[in-house]
Amino acid sequence: METKGENTGRPTDPARFFTSKTGSNEQIPGCCSIDFTVAVVLPAGGSGERTGLSTPKQFCTFLSRPLISYTIQAFERVAWIENIVIVVAKDSLDLMVNIVQQFSHKKVKVVPGGSTRHRSIFNGLQAFQGRGEGSALKKPKVVIIHDAVRPFVEEDFLLKIAIAAKEQGASGAIRPLVSTVIATTSEGYLDHSLERAKYRASEMPQGFLYDIIYQAYVQCSEADFEFGTECLHLVLQYCGTNARLVEGPPTLWKVTYKRDLFAAESIIKETLSQTACVVTGVCEESTRLACALQKTLRAQDMHVDVISTSLRSSGTFISKDWNFIHVTVKSTCLTDLGELVKTFKESDHAVLYPVVLILVHLDVLEQSSTSERMAALGGIRDLATEAKRINILLYGILLNHIKDAEQWEEAVEHLSQITTALIKDRNPALTGQLLWV
Template identity: 85%
Template sequence: MIIENHKNLNMETKRENVVRPIDPANFLTEETGSEEKSPGCFSIDFTVAVVLPAGGSGERTGLSTPKQFCTFLNRPLISYTIQAFERIAWIENIVVVIAKDSIDLMVNIIQQFGHKKVKVVLGGSTRHRSIFNGLQAFGESEEESALKKPKVVIIHDAVRPFVEEDFLLKIAIAAKQQGASGAIRPLVSTVIATTSEGYLDHSLERAKYRASEMPQGFLYDVIHQAYVQCSETDFEFGTECLHLVLQYCGTNARLIEGPHTLWKVTYKKDLLAAESIIKETLAQTACVVAGQCEESSRLAGALQKTLGSQDMHVDIVPTSLRRSSAFISKTWNFVHVTVNTAGLADVEELVKTFEETAHSVLYSVVLILVHLDVSEQTSASERMAALGGIRSLAAEAKRKNILLYGILLNPVKDAGQWEEAVENLSQIISALIKERSPALAGQLLWV
């Protein structure tokens, strides 16, 4: 919806600086040099819940599956959106409103990906009816199924997965203060009106208008009262919740300019873009697991430097700490450096740790075994044989959403050749981490 930008509208405009999307989870913290606050670091003194209408058919994607259930990186789109809210401590409940024939699918998604704050509600025949059904999941009822009525409710599209906590906080606080709030964005194209014959009638002055986006926040009592009073025409043809609270409750929403990451998955290409964004964000960190020997430490330090030059934050962790929760929670990308021994037992132990901690449930874990054989007596065929077991281990790990790769690094004595080898190794590691290709899992690469 397009909103006219009159001066008397209560609108907050912020400079656009940080445009990086939501962190996949709470791993981009101050420890990694990020200036952004990690998820869950804010607190508020009133209750907030979320309603996610997700009953659409997604016809514009051209796919048989509704877009909210389309899968990328082994996970449906709606799960990413749920997690964006679920990871925020001050959001108490998330109501997902689903079409009748998709309820079983949604329940399976909740169970498979361990979502804890979610309640599934049957949707209506239109978007507004679905939102009203979601709002009625809260209330003063003594029934066990009823959720506690929140002070503020946030309404958001299930197919907008990249919403950040700091912006949600602005929406929630503005809703509490004003009664309603909504995200807006500048128009990127001129809006025109056409005649019935298909000719230009007139155009709008783009600077005077804004695109209405999600999320939108409301005092629960205000939005609920608006829906109780609205007409059948509103339920059938209305699209804008902000208009309903203005018309029926006299509540003029505070409009807040949001980041460009609020975009909505509408077409098939948007699913590919969402996958690319998730991959890019996941690839920002890595851990190198290294032994105490000189060669292992040397290679780990060199990888930290070269991968760091590619804008990847890299921590070096000794093998003795590889099972610690602090180590596991840092990233979804791990490079295990071994010298003279294949280290498959250590890698198998890591795979078991990832499974026990459920670290690979939400995102695939990339685990790269780098084998540096400094023994001049070991032949190439012997080195390959030493890592032969990686294929069967990788096949088992892939079923647990863990992508295991192997790289053989030839021993190099010349300093110049060593730097070149490390640079090539870093390029391969970076590519494996960024692509996260299941097809290459179990492959042995040679540098």
């Protein structure tokens, strides 16, 4: 299965926060210097036994997406990578194809894997030779091999790996050892320990001139296919190519255990929660609240923009955020909120990540009762149910208008805390609830 084309309508990728400051549009230095073709092979045929889960870890989901989709996106957002080959177990082919289609991944070809890691990688490389299912992809100058369960690889490091592979023939990521390595006797006693400073952990990604890694696999033995794990060793043994080793960032870590899935989800939530957009009407009360909310949220290190409803109709404001706070005093606020949900749906903005949409209704009618206030927003649960189907998490907050300056400041601070918690937790169980400040 293969998809092509660019998806220029996508919102900004949260992964940018690993390589640039929030809100920055600066390009990574050197990206434009790539003058050779680069492709990626992602072996994803493992069973993930160490997670203790029945589902292979690459298909485990958090924030409504499987882990492998995040890894694909990490490469998909790199403009100079032309093709991404995903190698999965034969019984997972249909599942992988559905994932590619559901999340509109581009430049992707799915091929069946083999019985071992090396056999699967070789199957992925053969996709560029016209072997296996479907037509051949364009043979790249450099191919990057990466684990499907390392979703946080950074573009600037991929650039280093690709250039080193082009110049040297092979390159690989390394990291300092965390623990001391020891050898044991057959009886289970300490034999000796290694001097940790002299050794490094071999990590992914690894890069190769395509012709070199392909020829290494053509020549390698059945024992290599069956028991080997290190691609860098194959090109050294069969092609005489000694890889250049590049020390990588801490974000290269691999999802291995169940707890790693929770850590990955936490990282994604943290990056998603760094920006927000406050949508407000033109009346004095809502504008005042929006500006006060912007100030308190910025004090919590969140980048917050305020726009008026006059700009909302264009839909262009949704291009960079996954968190929106709709401040209103209108009794018809649910109608406006419904239009906002429709805008998200039409733009496919929530395909990759759940969008948080918080309605903050400022009640300026001093004589209205609590039952009247709640009734005015009684339809929020139904709207939230509809929104959740398209990955939008809708929450409601009812705030009384307070004339006393000190009490007003306390209320805004409380509102800010609730808003921050909803954005960071992204708890689908709370959608449709109407909180009262």
